[in-house]
Amino acid sequence: MTPKRPELADFLRRSRERLTPRDVGLTEGPRRRTPGLRREEVAALAGMSADYYMRLEQARGPQPSVQVLAALAGALRLTEDERDHLYVLAGHRPPEGARAGGYLRPGLRYLLDRLDGVPVQVVSDLGDLLAQNDLALALFGCVCSVAEEDRNVVLRWFADPVVRAHFAAEEHEEQSRQLVADLRAATARRGGDAASRSLVARCRAASTEFGALWDRHEVAVRRSHPYRLVHPELGRIDLDCEVLATPAVDQRLRIFTPPPGRAAVLDELRVLGPRHLCE
The missing domain is CATH 1.10.260.40 (lambda repressor-like DNA-binding domains)
Structure with a gap:
């Protein structure tokens, strides 16, 4: 600068x-x-x-x-x-703002409760799932069916084949690259703190694929991207994910919306209600 x-x-x-x-x-x-x-x-x-x-x-x-x-x-x-x-x-990048960790501000919880027409999640910059509404639980319930310390979307993607089974096969390679590139960016922003080092070590231990992608040193923050899911009862579900910033630098709001003319799938999902897809 x-x-x-x-x-x-x-x-x-x-x-x-x-x-x-x-x-x-x-x-x-x-x-x-x-x-x-x-x-x-x-x-x-x-x-x-x-x-x-x-x-x-x-x-x-x-x-x-x-x-x-x-x-x-x-x-x-x-x-x-x-x-x-x-x-x-002065030509410098501003210092990083405050982190919230696992704490959700009351305003963010209020927003999560009111956005009940689309799947919504709150995740950390490292991919830890912090909260989600019922529609998101119907889509990604398997993440919440495990111990709290394992509720990380990057770790589950590389460590649990069952999670991948709920994504269209043609999306797997790109999904892997995007997850690792985004984690690279978050780790750099944190200065390689203990939490990010621990997560990278766990992912390396769980997956040689993760290690190979991590060593490529690709960096790309995920701001919007498509999701191609395979629901066990509803079949193929196409969604777009918008990643929104929150007042805390280490938390993100993820909102999943259907393409134009495809909103009926959310009504069908709402009828099914929250369920653990990986059980």
């Missing part, structure tokens, strides 16, 4: 001018001619020289590091959105 020095300088100046000494715990002395904080005050709060900060506001000097930007974001009392904007203007 290329720094946008004039915009960065303008944003720093305006952010500084919006603050008062009282906002940051400083005493507001007499003869203060400029609005907001002085450059020297911001520099002191951020732990840098006044000359360095002045050069940033004058669109001069080197590209600031992420450590400098973090210090400035704190000194200027920036919100998360403002902090991310600061990083982008």
